[in-house]
Amino acid sequence: MITMKPSSCILSLCSRLVRTKTRKSDHFKMQMTFSCLYMEKHHFSYSMKSPKSTHHLIREMTEVSRDHLSPEIGLHLVTPNCPLWHSRGDQCPLPDPFWAFYWPGGQALTRFILDNADLFCGRTVVDVGCGCGASSIACRMVGASHVIANDIDTVAADAISLNADLNRVSLTTVTTNLIGSHNNRWDIVLLGDMFYDMEFAETITKWVISLHSHGVSVFIGDPGRLPLVQHPLKADLKMVAEYPLPENCLKENNGLSSGFVWKYEQEVI
Numbered sequence: 001m002i003t004m005k006p007s008s009c010i011l012s013l014c015s016r017l018v019r020t021k022t023r024k025s026d027h028f029k030m031q032m033t034f035s036c037l038y039m040e041k042h043h044f045s046y047s048m049k050s051p052k053s054t055h056h057l058i059r060e061m062t063e064v065s066r067d068h069l070s071p072e073i074g075l076h077l078v079t080p081n082c083p084l085w086h087s088r089g090d091q092c093p094l095p096d097p098f099w100a101f102y103w104p105g106g107q108a109l110t111r112f113i114l115d116n117a118d119l120f121c122g123r124t125v126v127d128v129g130c131g132c133g134a135s136s137i138a139c140r141m142v143g144a145s146h147v148i149a150n151d152i153d154t155v156a157a158d159a160i161s162l163n164a165d166l167n168r169v170s171l172t173t174v175t176t177n178l179i180g181s182h183n184n185r186w187d188i189v190l191l192g193d194m195f196y197d198m199e200f201a202e203t204i205t206k207w208v209i210s211l212h213s214h215g216v217s218v219f220i221g222d223p224g225r226l227p228l229v230q231h232p233l234k235a236d237l238k239m240v241a242e243y244p245l246p247e248n249c250l251k252e253n254n255g256l257s258s259g260f261v262w263k264y265e266q267e268v269i
Contacts, residue, residue: 054158057093062100064166069107069243069259070114072141074166075132076159077102080248099131099156101252104245106192108259109221110134112241117142123187126150128178129194133160133171135221139190140169146185150174180207182214192221195228205233208264218264223256237262 061084062076078084078100084092113120113135121143127136128150136149149160149171157173164171180203189211195201208218220237222228223245241261250257 054155055162058100058155058159058162061093061097065102067248068102068246069111069249070134070138072114073110073134073137073163075102075134075163076100076166077132094155095153097155099133099151099153099159102132102134102249103193104223104249104253104256104259105194105221106131106134107221107245107249108223108241108243108261109190109192109219110138111243111259112219112221112261113138113142115241120144120188124148124185125188125190126178126183126186127190127192129192130160130190131156131192133163135190135192136160136171137164137167137169140164140171141167146172148172148174148178150176150178152177179203180210182210182216184214186211186216188217188219190219190221193223195220195222195231196225198227198231201227201231201233205231208233209266212264212266220262220264221259222262223253223259225256233264236264236266238265 058076061082062078063081064074065077065079066072066074067079068075078097080086084100120139122145123139124146125136125139125144126148127133127139130136130149130151133149133151133156136147139147149157149164150173151157151160152175154175157175160171160173189208191204191208194204208220211218219240220228228234239260240263243259245253245257245259
């Protein structure tokens with residue numbers, strides 16, 4: 001087990017993840033934080049080697065919520081009704097649970113999928129950094145033929161499985177890093193809330209351009225974070241949707257008021 005000493009300035013779990021989401025320079029190097037105090041207080045027993053234990057723990061620390069932009073989809077999320085929401089950031093029994101929150105770019109992207117079924121029906125879709133899996137689930141709900149839900153966090157994969165079962169859809173879950181990969185069977189790649197750091201944005205951008213050159217459509221969900229707004233890639237993005245964020249999402253993401261969906265459409269000169 002890898003442990004991390006809590007910061008001298010301890011934030012609530014939600015606040016800590018929001019700040020981490022905006023500053024983390026490498027999404028694929030996450031440290032694991034466990035708290036025996038939290039597990040004992042809430043009677044949790046957790047083993048990294050037991051999927052059943054992981055599923056049980058996810059159910060214990062979340063509630064099923066439809067209070068978001070896509071109420072058609074139920075999701076296991078940490079909400080203000082959950083003890084963990086009000087706990088200190090170092091008291092989370094699972095490593096950086098980004099999957100337990102429905103980020104604004106993902107909400108906008110999922111809403112767009114549900115509202116534009118014809119774009120995704122019959123397609124093979126890859127949802128990268130998919131977190132709770134909402135966009136992947138939406139694709140299956142509107143008739144996508146094959147959906148790959150990709151997140152390198154193995155606990156996220158378990159959460160995605162629970163959410164897929166809850167919504168009675170089937171997904172292929174992959175925990176290897178697909179960024180930089182290509183497959184001639186892919187039709188669409190989804191990127192929700194992935195432009196949260198300038199350095200990482202560079203890596204994503206190179207892949208987006210390469211995917212486009214291979215005939216893959218790329219849709220990006222983002223609430224207006226600076227790494228995307230200020231990136232040269234923005235010039236080749238077409239905004240296809242804008243959604244006002246719900247009140248609870250506004251509180252979780254201070255300063256962000258709308259979720260946007262962009263499609264990469266580089267002009268041919």
